[in-house]
Amino acid sequence: MVTTPLLPSDYLDLVSPLRAGADLRGRIEAVHPETGAAATVVIRPGRGWRGHTAGQYVRIGVDVDGVRLWRAYSITSPTNRQDGRVTITVKAIPDGKVSNHLVRRAKPGTLIQLDQPTGDFVLPRATPPKVLYLTAGSGITPVMGMLRDIEFDDAVMVHCAPQPQDVIFRDELHDLVADKKLRLTEVHTATDGMLDIARLGELVPDWAERETWACGPAGLLDAAEEHWRVHGVQERLHTERFRPTVVVAGAGGEVTFSATGKTVDADGATPLLDIGEEAGVLMPSGCRMGICFGCVTPLKAGAVRDLRTGEITEAEPGVLIQTCVSAAAGPCDIER
Ligand SMILES: Cc1cc2nc3c(=O)[nH]c(=O)nc-3n(C[C@H](O)[C@H](O)[C@H](O)COP(=O)(O)OP(=O)(O)OC[C@H]3O[C@@H](n4cnc5c(N)ncnc54)[C@H](O)[C@@H]3O)c2cc1C
Ligand code: FES
Known part of the structure; x- marks a missing residue:
């Protein structure tokens, strides 16, 4: 009291x-x-x-x-x-x-x-004898966590950034190279062009034998997944994405945030999380890419489309949607 x-x-x-x-x-x-x-x-x-x-x-x-x-x-x-x-x-x-x-x-x-830390982009209990890290831009961050954590017998990194001065942790990476704890190839995309994954073998001849952790933009990861799949070694590739891959967009609709009393027009490609935030609605969120479920919200009426798969979810009692990977599929009412 x-x-x-x-x-x-x-x-x-x-x-x-x-x-x-x-x-x-x-x-x-x-x-x-x-x-x-x-x-x-x-x-x-x-x-x-x-x-x-x-x-x-x-x-x-x-x-x-x-x-x-x-x-x-x-x-x-x-x-x-x-x-x-x-x-x-x-x-x-x-x-x-x-x-x-x-x-x-x-x-x-x-x-x-x-929140408590989470994620499965981690090393197995037994450290693999040969490791490849394929990273670009800020995608180097989870890998730096690994490199700082344990010493590897044989670790190779291919890292892409526009210019040398854009390489995050560059001095520390070069120290690891000098100590023979890492072999590093920097691809400076502003001068060298984007990494052509088909030519990875020229940089790392034994890439297919290496347990690989890759993190970077969707283009790099999509190409890597295809490359590892074509060579039948997809189980050796582990990827971490910072953004969802949006594969499908369709017609949008009018979105009502009934708890807040706001109604806005939405296209069929923008996540409802962004639409709500833009409209000033308090929207819970977390990873913003469909993995943490920090954004789940009841769908009261209408339908939404999962931007990753194109799957349509229609409102019925108790139905929850992930607003970060769902877009309007016609008029809908979100309980926020
Ligand atoms: C598992 C996981 C780990 C992550 N780890 C890191 C990390 O270690 N370091 C780090 O810098 N980021 C990391 N991210 C990305 C981070 O969560 C944010 O998405 C990023 O910082 C952008 O947030 P923002 O609020 O600045 O951009 P917003 O205001 O949300 O977005 C601004 C604009 O940029 C676009 N956008 C959003 N995210 C990105 C992105 N990642 N790349 C390019 N464009 C984008 C949006 O579509 C929008 O148009 C991670 C994401 C995930 C899911
Ligand atoms: S914010 Fe993480 S699943 Fe939507």
């Missing part, structure tokens, strides 16, 4: 936001520039943090201009970091709300929300 309308925990949050039992949060303790567009954010997680496996990602909730936005970032620190802090490394993308905020505006001391 003394603390009404706030709960006692709200006061505890003010003095001890990272305590055990509180909602999991983290405090940004430092932001280190990596390249002109990328920075490493050092986070002290709260007491409930369960630790990660190299290659996993964490969902973080950040307040940008007064709105809590959730995004996923791979953890780049090793699992045995002595000070208990973890790092993510973020590349600012054009018009990106959270990435630009973290790279250019986040300040030490800021509290963020955290």
